[in-house]
Amino acid sequence: MKSLIIYTSQTGFTKRYATWLNEEIGGEILELKSAKKQKKDYFASFDTIVFGGWAKASSVVNAKWFFKKSKFWHDKKLILFCVGASPIDNPDLVQFKEAVIPEEDKQFIKFFYCSRGLNYAKMSWSSKLLLKMFKQC
Numbered sequence: 298m299k300s301l302i303i304y305t306s307q308t309g310f311t312k313r314y315a316t317w318l319n320e321e322i323g324g325e326i327l328e329l330k331s332a333k334k335q336k337k338d339y340f341a342s343f344d345t346i347v348f349g350g351w352a353k354a355s356s357v358v359n360a361k362w363f364f365k366k367s368k369f370w371h372d373k374k375l376i377l378f379c380v381g382a383s384p385i386d387n388p389d390l391v392q393f394k395e396a397v398i399p400e401e402d403k404q405f406i407k408f409f410y411c412s413r414g415l416n417y418a419k420m421s422w423s424s425k426l427l428l429k430m431f432k433q434c
């Protein structure tokens with residue numbers, strides 16, 4: 298069984314989870330930027346494709362790219378994981394988990410949420426600004 302892990306990460310937490318997972322299951326690991334450069338044939342050899350993105354305003358960053366691609370990957374095991382700052386017992390996660398995968402894709406993609414934190418030192422100024430705005434709401 299050959300696996301591919303694709304991830305996108307701003308401050309490093311999702312990258313860390315993707316790396317841990319890769320150490321466990323093996324196979325290939327690619328940052329989304331590199332995955333986008335691959336031709337269609339590249340993905341054909343994998344039995345499992347995992348996409349990891351971070352939570353931003355109750356959605357998963359770049360998950361739309363994965364949903365679009367996954368329409369051609371129904372013969373594979375497909376997994377989406379999301380890393381966010383919310384603790385796993387946050388009651389809002391129930392609704393988040395329900396809404397994160399489009400209805401038509403739910404039968405093909407399994408979803409996992411991983412809790413981490415906020416790393417202001419590595420965050421872009423626009424992310425810091427958005428967080429400040431969310432706090433004021």
Ligand SMILES: Cc1cc2nc3c(=O)[nH]c(=O)nc-3n(C[C@H](O)[C@H](O)[C@H](O)COP(=O)(O)O)c2cc1C
Binds near residue numbers: 311380420428
């Ligand atoms: C603008 C912004 C919005 C965020 N929204 C959420 C959110 O809705 N839920 C959540 O759990 N975490 C949220 N976070 C926290 C990030 O998902 C968290 O810091 C994550 O670990 C970042 O992953 P990375 O280190 O791979 O970039 C938000 C962070 C930023 C900067």
